[in-house]
Structure formats: structure tokens, C-alpha cells
Amino acid sequence: MASIRKRERKDGTAIYQVRWLQGGRGGDWETEKFGDETAAEEFKKLVDANGQQWPAGWVKGKGFATEQLVEGDMPLVQWAHRYVDRLIGIDERTRRDYKRDVDNHFAVMRHTQPSGLVVDATIGNVVGDDVQDWVRAQEAGERDPANPEAWLRRPASPKSIANRHGLLSAIVQAAVEADPPLRSKNCCLGTRLPRVDDGIDDEMCFLEHDEYARIAAEIEDPHARDLADWLVGTGMRWGEATALQVRDVNLIRNTVGVHRSWKRSAPGEAGPAYFLGPPKTRKARRVIAVTDAQMEMLRRRMAGKRPEDLLFETPRGKSWRHDNFWRRRWVPAVNAAVEKGLPKRPRIHDLRHTHVAWLIGERIPLPAIQARLGHESITTTVDRYGHLVQALDGEIRAAVDAVMGAGPAAPGIRRLV
Structure with missing residues (x-):
């Protein structure tokens, strides 16, 4: 423990000296002087709190060093x-x-x-x-x-x-x-x-095939049903799917290109509240492969439309708005399914998470899923969905067994024996 010594001066004033062994017993003696007892007591507490060391930033004889502001510094x-x-x-x-x-x-x-x-x-x-x-x-x-x-x-x-x-x-x-x-x-x-990944299961809702089917069965509007099927079947973001145009479909390759997304205008800006802009990130511009059934649905929706017309529209031929779809189509369908025994209340965005879960269940590699979702980094894909890959544990064990010689070697894999 540090101690304080009081030394009287000839003029009647006093100096208070704080003494301690640097680092504790076995260290060298260190001292610091003060003109009043209160300051000495405060410094003694700092030394004791720092394990019998000089307090960080303290300059002997001067006190704590004053931080120098860099030229151009600002809040x-x-x-x-x-x-x-x-x-x-x-x-x-x-x-x-x-x-x-x-x-x-x-x-x-x-x-x-x-x-x-x-x-x-x-x-x-x-x-x-x-x-x-x-x-x-x-x-x-x-x-x-x-x-x-x-x-x-x-x-x-x-x-x-x-x-x-x-x-x-x-x-x-x-x-x-x-x-x-x-x-x-x-x-x-x-x-x-x-x-x-802490609490990620609470934020995401993954639907089984039959669970989604229960919800879809409650969506009476065929236009809304097509959109919901597309979201869960492609994993596209809401703003991307509802911005798709006829010209984005490649009928030969059975693909759809993502080239734009809906954006919200800033408050007070002139013009419409929503406008078409670029996708969320550079890698969000992508081409998605679709199934024959999905292509059949797209051909049906493309009939009689111009290249720049939207693929997914309301029954009145207007662009979908998330709030409108949520309140009038999605929530009533989910509530009806819950009343019949559905144990979950998914959001619209959970259709994207569900699509990933289905792909992982079919052994699709995460890099391929990253490209399909338009994630800028594979880290995003791994952080969000990596915990679902535990379904591949059996394949991983078999591969390790084959390499280490505990089982039949797979084609192209050489045993380490």
C-alpha cells in the first residue's frame, strides 16, 4: 500500500509525499509530491488501484498529460x-x-x-x-x-x-x-x-414445406398467391421480386435477371413515394435459375404485357406495396392457418429464410446459395444460415472416414494409408 509523508517547510507550509514500492514488494521506491493533503490522498488511491504502479497517463511532477487536439479535429x-x-x-x-x-x-x-x-x-x-x-x-x-x-x-x-x-x-x-x-x-x-448468431433462431422463422402450403392455401387472391410462391421459391427480396419486369425473363435459359429494386423516397422529396433504382448491392445484380413450373407461371403472367411491364401486380394492375400485401393478404392467411394448427407466425421476409433452409436441406453448398441470394459476402451467408448445415453431418463423417481409411473410398478420394 502507498503511504503519505508530511514534510514541514521553514516558511510554515507543508509538502505531502506519496511513497510506494513500484509493483509491490521487491520493487524500487517511487515518490510524488503534492502541495495539499487532499490531492495526495487522491493520488495514493490511484496508485493503490493500479497495483502500486504509476497511474496510466500520469507524468511525474506534472499530473495527467493533457491530450493534444489534432489540427482539424471535430466532434x-x-x-x-x-x-x-x-x-x-x-x-x-x-x-x-x-x-x-x-x-x-x-x-x-x-x-x-x-x-x-x-x-x-x-x-x-x-x-x-x-x-x-x-x-x-x-x-x-x-x-x-x-x-x-x-x-x-x-x-x-x-x-x-x-x-x-x-x-x-x-x-x-x-x-x-x-x-x-x-x-x-x-x-x-x-x-x-x-x-x-446469438438469438438468430428467434429472429428468423423457417417453414417446412407443408407449413408454407397451409399458408398458401389460405391466400385466395391468385395474384398474391403467385407472388408468395415466387418469394419462397426464389429467395428474392421483396423489393426485387415486385420490381421484376417482363424483359427480365429469359425464356430460352429459364432464368430471371435481377436488375432493379423498389426504393423509398426521402421525406419531403418531390415525386412519388417509391421509385425503381438499382439493387441493394453490386452482387445483388444477378441471374436466378427457375424451375419449369415457375417458368409456366411467368409465361402466364407475361401474356399480353409489354417488356417494361411488371410481372407481379395487384388485381387492379398496380405495383404491390409491402404494407398492403402484409395487411390484406399475408396476415389474414397466416391467422387462418394458425387457427387450423400452424405453430408459427412468419413474416414475409421469412419466405427468403425458408428458401435457404430448403436449399440447405437439399445439400446445396453455401457459396451457391450466396450467389442466388445476392449476398455481398459469403460471411453474411455463413453467419445467418451456417447453423443449418448440421444436416450434412452424415456426409461429412462419411467423407472423413473415406479419407482416413475407415470406410470405402469415394471416387477421386485417396486414403491416407
């Missing part, structure tokens, strides 16, 4: 807005969503100085510990002090935290690469994030 939120405004290749809805995350989630980040003082985060002062504290705060949420049953900020899902952290990392990296640089390294590197 984190201000820099983040500048970064988002300069992004290219994204639509205005995505830009607006990024800014919403910045305002709602980045604005609460704080920087803790070596002295323990908590200050507002800037693009130059935020460090790895600040990012880790921010992640933990999102995971835990924040209760309302006046009402413990209410939330000021609800706990965020692992996927939401990962998405926000990815955006933050890109924003910080831009500061590293700025001219002149505002940082020497990216403080987001090495952050420990909650496992994305």
Missing part, C-alpha cells in the same frame, strides 16, 4: 455526417438511414481521458476502450432511472450492433486516410462484438 457526429454526405453509389434512403444511426447512436459515445474525465467524443480522441464501452452500452440498454420498468434505450440486437460498428469503422478509417490524417490508426480494430 465525431460532425465528421460522420461529412463522411456520409460524401459517399457515392448509395441511394438517398440509405444515406438517410446512415445519418439516423449517427444521430441516434454515435452521438451517445464518450471519450474517457487517462485522468478518468469523461468528455465528448471527437474523431481524433476516441480510442478502442471508448468503442468497447459503446458496444457494451448498446448490448445492455439503458433503463429509465425514474421508472425501472421502462427503457431509455432498449438493448440492441447483435446484428444491429455489428452494423453500427461497421459504419463507425468506415468513418474512422476515413479519418486515418485523410490528408492530413486526423488519426494514426483505426480504434475499431479489435473490438469484441456480441455473436451475431
Whole structure:
């Protein structure tokens, strides 16, 4: 334990000297002087709390080092807005969503100085510990002090935290690469994030073939039934499927090209609330193989239409809107199926998850599924659906047995004996 010695001066004042063995017994004596007893007591507590070591950031005889601001430094939120405004290749809805995350989630980040003082985060002062504290705060949420049953900020899902952290990392990296640089390294590197697959079964709903059939049987409108069958049979996103046009169908190759998707206009923008734009990502532009039965349905829907007409339309020949389909077609069908014994309440997007589950059940490799879904990275496919591949355990065991010599070798596989 550190100790304090009081030394009287000739002028009647006193010096308070904090003494301790650096690192504990066996270490060298270290001392620091103070002009008042309160400051000495506070420093003694810091030494004891740091295991008989100099407190991090403390400069002997001067105190905690003052953080030097980098020229051009600015509040984190201000820099983040500048970064988002300069992004290219994204639509205005995505830009607006990024800014919403910045305002709602980045604005609460704080920087803790070596002295323990908590200050507002800037693009130059935020460090790895600040990012880790921010992640933990999102995971835990924040209760309302006046009402413990209410939330000021609800706990965020692992996927939401990962998405926000990815955006933050890109924003910080831009500061590293700025001219002149505002940082020497990216403080987001090495952050420990909650496992994305935690709770994923609660977020996704996978339907068996007969379970989907129960729902489909309750959809009376043939136009809505065609669309639901297409979503579960192709795994396409809602905005992609409802944006398909006659010209996207290749009658020779039995394929459909994904070239556009519905986008929502920003509030206050002139023009329609929805418009056709590019797909979600570069790899979302893709060609999907379809079955003979699906081609037969497409030919039926293409009859009498022009190349630029939509394939899937409402009974009145209008484009489908998600809210309309959800309230008037999907929810009534699901409710009717539940009343007859269906044990699940799937969302429309769960038809995409269901399609993947069916493909995995048929031993389709994840890279092929990635290409079909239009995922930008195989990591996304593995993170979301990798746990379903356990159905292949029998094939994996057989392959290992064949290679190791415990069973008959498969064609092209040489035993290691």
C-alpha cells in the first residue's frame, strides 16, 4: 500500500509525499509530491488501484498529460455526417438511414481521458476502450432511472450492433486516410462484438414445406398467391421480386435477371413515394435459375404485357406495396392457418429464410446459395444460415472416414494409408 509523508517547510507550509514500492514488494521506491493533503490522498488511491504502479497517463511532477487536439479535429457526429454526405453509389434512403444511426447512436459515445474525465467524443480522441464501452452500452440498454420498468434505450440486437460498428469503422478509417490524417490508426480494430448468431433462431422463422402450403392455401387472391410462391421459391427480396419486369425473363435459359429494386423516397422529396433504382448491392445484380413450373407461371403472367411491364401486380394492375400485401393478404392467411394448427407466425421476409433452409436441406453448398441470394459476402451467408448445415453431418463423417481409411473410398478420394 502507498503511504503519505508530511514534510514541514521553514516558511510554515507543508509538502505531502506519496511513497510506494513500484509493483509491490521487491520493487524500487517511487515518490510524488503534492502541495495539499487532499490531492495526495487522491493520488495514493490511484496508485493503490493500479497495483502500486504509476497511474496510466500520469507524468511525474506534472499530473495527467493533457491530450493534444489534432489540427482539424471535430466532434465525431460532425465528421460522420461529412463522411456520409460524401459517399457515392448509395441511394438517398440509405444515406438517410446512415445519418439516423449517427444521430441516434454515435452521438451517445464518450471519450474517457487517462485522468478518468469523461468528455465528448471527437474523431481524433476516441480510442478502442471508448468503442468497447459503446458496444457494451448498446448490448445492455439503458433503463429509465425514474421508472425501472421502462427503457431509455432498449438493448440492441447483435446484428444491429455489428452494423453500427461497421459504419463507425468506415468513418474512422476515413479519418486515418485523410490528408492530413486526423488519426494514426483505426480504434475499431479489435473490438469484441456480441455473436451475431446469438438469438438468430428467434429472429428468423423457417417453414417446412407443408407449413408454407397451409399458408398458401389460405391466400385466395391468385395474384398474391403467385407472388408468395415466387418469394419462397426464389429467395428474392421483396423489393426485387415486385420490381421484376417482363424483359427480365429469359425464356430460352429459364432464368430471371435481377436488375432493379423498389426504393423509398426521402421525406419531403418531390415525386412519388417509391421509385425503381438499382439493387441493394453490386452482387445483388444477378441471374436466378427457375424451375419449369415457375417458368409456366411467368409465361402466364407475361401474356399480353409489354417488356417494361411488371410481372407481379395487384388485381387492379398496380405495383404491390409491402404494407398492403402484409395487411390484406399475408396476415389474414397466416391467422387462418394458425387457427387450423400452424405453430408459427412468419413474416414475409421469412419466405427468403425458408428458401435457404430448403436449399440447405437439399445439400446445396453455401457459396451457391450466396450467389442466388445476392449476398455481398459469403460471411453474411455463413453467419445467418451456417447453423443449418448440421444436416450434412452424415456426409461429412462419411467423407472423413473415406479419407482416413475407415470406410470405402469415394471416387477421386485417396486414403491416407
